[in-house]
Amino acid sequence: MNKRQLQKQKTRLHLLKIAKSEFVKKGFLNTTTSEIADAAGIAHGTLFLHFKNKDALIVEILDKELEEINQAIQQMIAEAVDLEQLLLQYLNLLQKEEELFAVLARELPFYNEELRRKILFRDSIIRSHFHRAIELGIKEKKYRDVDVTSAVMFLFGTINYYLSLKSIFIKEGSVIEKFKPSIIKTLKDLLFPV
Amino acid sequence: MNKRQLQKQKTRLHLLKIAKSEFVKKGFLNTTTSEIADAAGIAHGTLFLHFKNKDALIVEILDKELEEINQAIQQMIAEAVDLEQLLLQYLNLLQKEEELFAVLARELPFYNEELRRKILFRDSIIRSHFHRAIELGIKEKKYRDVDVTSAVMFLFGTINYYLSLKSIFIKEGSVIEKFKPSIIKTLKDLLFPV
DNA sequence: CTTTTAAGTGAGTATTCAGTCACCGAGTTT
DNA sequence: AAACTCGGTGACTGAATACTCACTTAAAAG
Structure with a gap:
């Protein structure tokens, strides 16, 4: 070169x-x-x-970021089995790039089809990891039997909500840090061990 | 005149x-x-x-809509005490103007301070109704003891998430209608009677 | 050293919109 | 019926802002 x-x-x-x-x-x-x-x-x-254009910029930035998080999650899944631990690590991962993910949570509905599909696809992969982890826990009688899909959506919905309203609720500091305990607590309340 | x-x-x-x-x-x-x-x-x-300007238009439309929903909720609270019933009625209320609320959920972070404050203020009033209803249920030993604040945020976060992604998930029909059962089920799972 | 190549420049283009204003004419007052 | 009032009009303005292109300049090739 x-x-x-x-x-x-x-x-x-x-x-x-x-x-x-x-x-x-x-x-x-x-x-x-x-x-x-x-x-x-x-x-x-x-x-x-x-x-090529403005879109290509964000596509490249996000592709890198989302791929990284996906890799990390996959590794976690392979290593850890404890759901609470997994959630905590996932939240930590998000927190590292919280500002960027907050932008995403806010602006996603305004992006074009292609970009949105790309992001939601990565997102759905991560969601499916959690889905399987909960399902497995229930099958192994570690947790009580709940509707897994809605539990996962509940979880991700809340995280997304906090992120999208980050700039409104708090200007400085991390929303994830602030709400981490209550998110984990509620998941535990929902799935408490039998 | x-x-x-x-x-x-x-x-x-x-x-x-x-x-x-x-x-x-x-x-x-x-x-x-x-x-x-x-x-x-x-x-x-x-x-x-x-x-006066474009903003004034949406302010007037939303003021009317949000005031209406607030009135209705207050009346419900006065009449019904059952939490599941309250949630169901609230979801029905949202469903009636689902398209408008979906726009709101998507665009809120992009509105100016004043408009955002107005909407979030109304929103917080409705949230507080649910908060009190759950708290009361726990005090009266109707439900088991959970973190009320995060339960409410969990609930509203999910609803907001479904609404904001309405245009992505489903183009036709009601998201609320579709996810109503799972939202109610998860709340019941979380708060199940003691 | 001369010619060729391609990265970089930034004024300019095209488009989109919220909001304005000089004018018009229907309705009201005297 | 003349004078006046005021709601309505739509061409126009100005501010953004993504993207282009004729030209410059520095590096590479011959």
């Missing part, structure tokens, strides 16, 4: 980093391509040499 | 009705003032004689 190609790759990574931080700060929809270019210290037009 | 004033009032009400149907169809953010004027059969400028 020559000097030119190296520089281009470097600029590309720099752009991704800057774009992510801008999106986290103001959301994807409220960040203009000019702002990203300015923040990255490049010309506006240059952005479009690296990425 | 003379002929002119009568006409104006009539146009105003007509505008509110048309605006609501447009908002329900396409969402508040994706409906232009021109579209509303066109649909109502008036000139674009006329809209701004009746309403």
